[in-house]
Amino acid sequence: MAGWGTGAYARERNLNRPKREGLTSRFRGVSRAVYREQTVWKATAYYSGKAHHLGFFPYTEEGEIEAAKAYDAKTKEFWGRNANLNFPEGL
Numbered sequence: 624m625a626g627w628g629t630g631a632y633a634r635e636r637n638l639n640r641p642k643r644e645g646l647t648s649r650f651r652g653v654s655r656a657v658y659r660e661q662t663v664w665k666a667t668a669y670y671s672g673k674a675h676h677l678g679f680f681p682y683t684e685e686g687e688i689e690a691a692k693a694y695d696a697k698t699k700e701f702w703g704r705n706a707n708l709n710f711p712e713g714l
Contacts, residue, residue: 648687650709652694655682666690668697 647654648664656665658679664687666677677693680686691709698706 648690650687650691650694651707652677652698652709653687653690664690666693666697668694668701670701 652666652668654665654667656663656679658665662682664680664682666680668675668677675697677697678690680690680693695706695708695710698708
């Protein structure tokens, strides 16, 4: 017998869960993190099933944009012309 946290029932509950505000960025590959007791933006790119940590950035709008640019640079390196970028026009 499946427990409460397994199977289709758990998936259905997760689909109905409201979005957790403030934990994600408006940019692909950027998320909020706590590093050494400070809130920061963390940039991560995924390639070949592995996460590539790109760094921590200040928890400001400028820091969020810098993290998105770091993600774009690494994604271009991985995918070339086929990369899905935050700033396709180069900003």
